[in-house]
Amino acid sequence: MLWRKWGFGLLTLSYPPVIYLGLQHFSPRVMALALLALALLRAGTSRQAGWRVVALLAAGLAMVVMASDHALPLKLYPVVVNVAMLCVFGWTLWHPPTLVERLARMREPDLPPRGVAYTRRVTQVWCVFFACNGTMAAITAFAASDRVWALYNGAISYGLIGAMFAGEWLVRQRVMARGAENRHG
Known part of the structure; x- marks a missing residue:
């Protein structure tokens, strides 16, 4: 259980550089999958309602990127x-x-x-x-x-x-x- 928290923490911390580097090579739509994966992990591993709301908002941002192909929601x-x-x-x-x-x-x-x-x-x-x-x-x-x-x-x-x-x-x-x-x- 502790490794899961540490792993998720490292994924969250690495989000900005991953998005930055990813946008150099992929479209915002493709990078939205990283945000969606982060949201699903957060929703699936969090027991706290507040973090589930954050996960829902992150998934919403990812959906906006999927529809628009704009990077701003990722940021x-x-x-x-x-x-x-x-x-x-x-x-x-x-x-x-x-x-x-x-x-x-x-x-x-x-x-x-x-x-x-x-x-x-x-x-x-x-x-x-x-x-x-x-x-x-x-x-x-x-x-x-x-x-x-x-x-x-x-x-x-x-x-x-x-x-x-x-x-x-x-x-x-x-x-x-x-x-x-x-x-x-």
Whole structure:
């Protein structure tokens, strides 16, 4: 089961360069099959309704490409993923506990109120990130070359996600250390 998640993750991460390289040799209709395959895999392996909706939207994009033979809908898949992530994180802001709090409680079931407030703030930061990243994905899809689109959506955005994780981890270490000092000092 774990290999399936990792494999699917790698397929998803490789989507922008695969589409970019594929469009150099094949028509958008042919490349729509890659998006359709990704959608079917997502729908078949996901237990979460949100990812099934993403799969349905991806399949819809693939169908538009099949009908039009235009590449633009292929390039909108990263926008769909960012909007979905924004919706998931944002939904939990209005229907707590937040997603980040749920993840934090897996490690620390008795999360103190300060931790709850911190995880709420982190969830808000991720919402801003997904809004900005989705906007950049849309800008690159509509106004940039295929090469720039692939570079941003297939490399730069992943670097930004990694920087967000690393930055949050560093901030969390500082917040936890400050919390420990306040309890002991």
